[in-house]
Amino acid sequence: MNANALSMNARGQARRAARSxxxxxxxxxxxxxxxxxxxxxGILALRIGFSDGGGKQADRGGAxxxxxxxxxxxxxxxxxxxxxxxxxxxxxxxxxxxxxGPDGDKATKRVMAAGxxxxxxxxxxxxxxxAAGDKGSGSGSSDQQTDDVxxxxxxxxxxxxxxxxAGAVVxxxxxxxxxxxxxxxxxxxxxxxxxxxxxxxxxxxxxxxxGTVRGVVFATAGGFAIAAAVQHEPGRAKGMDDxxxxxxxxPAGPWLLVLVALGLAAxxxxxxxxxxxxxx
Numbered sequence: 001m002n003a004n005a006l007s008m009n010a011r012g013q014a015r016r017a018a019r020s021x022x023x024x025x026x027x028x029x030x031x032x033x034x035x036x037x038x039x040x041x042g043i044l045a046l047r048i049g050f051s052d053g054g055g056k057q058a059d060r061g062g063a064x065x066x067x068x069x070x071x072x073x074x075x076x077x078x079x080x081x082x083x084x085x086x087x088x089x090x091x092x093x094x095x096x097x098x099x100x101g102p103d104g105d106k107a108t109k110r111v112m113a114a115g116x117x118x119x120x121x122x123x124x125x126x127x128x129x130x131a132a133g134d135k136g137s138g139s140g141s142s143d144q145q146t147d148d149v150x151x152x153x154x155x156x157x158x159x160x161x162x163x164x165x166a167g168a169v170v171x172x173x174x175x176x177x178x179x180x181x182x183x184x185x186x187x188x189x190x191x192x193x194x195x196x197x198x199x200x201x202x203x204x205x206x207x208x209x210x211g212t213v214r215g216v217v218f219a220t221a222g223g224f225a226i227a228a229a230v231q232h233e234p235g236r237a238k239g240m241d242d243x244x245x246x247x248x249x250x251p252a253g254p255w256l257l258v259l260v261a262l263g264l265a266a267x268x269x270x271x272x273x274x275x276x277x278x279x280x
Contacts, residue, residue, distance in 0.1 A: 023090050028275045030087020030120065033080045035271030037063045038210075042265030045244050049257040058261075059240035060123065064130055074131050081128035088120035090280065100189075100279045146242075150225065151234035163237070164229035171222025174215045181211025191277045203273045206266040213263025217243060 040063035044056050056062050067076050094113035098105035153163050180186070186207055192200055221243045228236035238246065247257040 023086075023093055024280045026083075026086025027090035027280045028278065029083035030085075030090065031271045031275035031278060033083035033087065035268040035275065036067075036080060037268070038214075038271060039265050039268030040066050041240070042261045042263075042268060045257060045261035045264060048245060049248065049254040049261055057241045058244045060126075062241065064127060068130070077127055077131035081124050081131055084120055084124035084127060088117050088124055091117035091120060146237050146239040147234050150228050150237040154229070154232060154234055160229045160232060162229075164226055167222045167225025167227075167229060167237075169222070170225060171219045174218025174220070174222055176215070177218060178212045178215025181208050181215060184208065186211070189279055190274070191279060194277060203270065203277075206270040206273065210263050210265075210267030210270045213260055214267050217260065217264070220246065 037060055041058055041060070044058040044062050044066065047056060048058055056066070064077065067073050067080065070076065091113050095110050095117055099109050099113065103109070150163055153159050153166075156162060184204065184207065190203070195203065217240070221238060221240070224236055224238040224243065224246075228234055244257060244260060247260055248254045250256050
């Protein structure tokens with residue numbers, strides 16, 4: 001057997017390992033964990049819409065703190081962090097070996113998978129650190145973190161351009177997320193043939209509504225970052241919590257935030273649908 005054959009055989013074994021049962025379970029557990037976080041953020045945002053939230057943060061940190069307050073909260077956080085680690089490893093396998101589907105080997109898809117790996121690895125680390133006793137990890141205010149990062153970046157040479165471009169990227173990503181949800185691009189990633197007609201319709205409702213709202217939230221946060229860059233005011237940039245609260249300042253008042261909160265909760269349900277029917 002020559003070197004090329006050996007190399008191809010090794011590559012094939014690695015690809016099969018990447019598609020192993022363990023990664024399949026890890027990916028699906030990760031979708032469940034993501035659903036829990038979005039559902040809790042949606043619930044926290046609903047509280048803000050109706051009663052100012054009682055000091056709770058409607059972001060990932062607020063969701064982690066909410067879980068921690070429950071009976072067996074530490075155990076639940078460990079489970080959540082490990083599940084998110086499974087999601088991270090699955091995204092890493094996609095970056096290394098390509099995604100499921102005919103166009104899964106495209107370079108752009110691999111790069112995006114690598115970015116998602118970094119994101120989920122960071123979130124997993126934050127949740128596990130919090131569960132292990134580092135209460136400053138994972139549960140901090142996204143608004144304060146955003147202000148601090150923006151303030152430091154604006155002090156750099158060309159800082160306004162850096163913050164502005166970053167904001168434009170986030171806003172563009174949000175619009176792209178919303179477009180893909182409206183166009184139901186997620187269909188190609190789901191085993192729709194295994195769904196009944198009623199289930200498929202329900203998945204479309206939470207997929208389109210939840211994905212669109214998620215994209216709008218990202219785009220709005222990106223817009224605030226652009227405003228911070230243009231006006232050279234770090235305080236103009238907003239994290240998830242302040243971005244959600246900003247919807248109450250529109251003519252629709254708290255009702256727009258209620259609609260957004262329901263959309264985020266719907267995306268949580270859509271994540272659970274992915275846990276069941278995603279092509280991994």
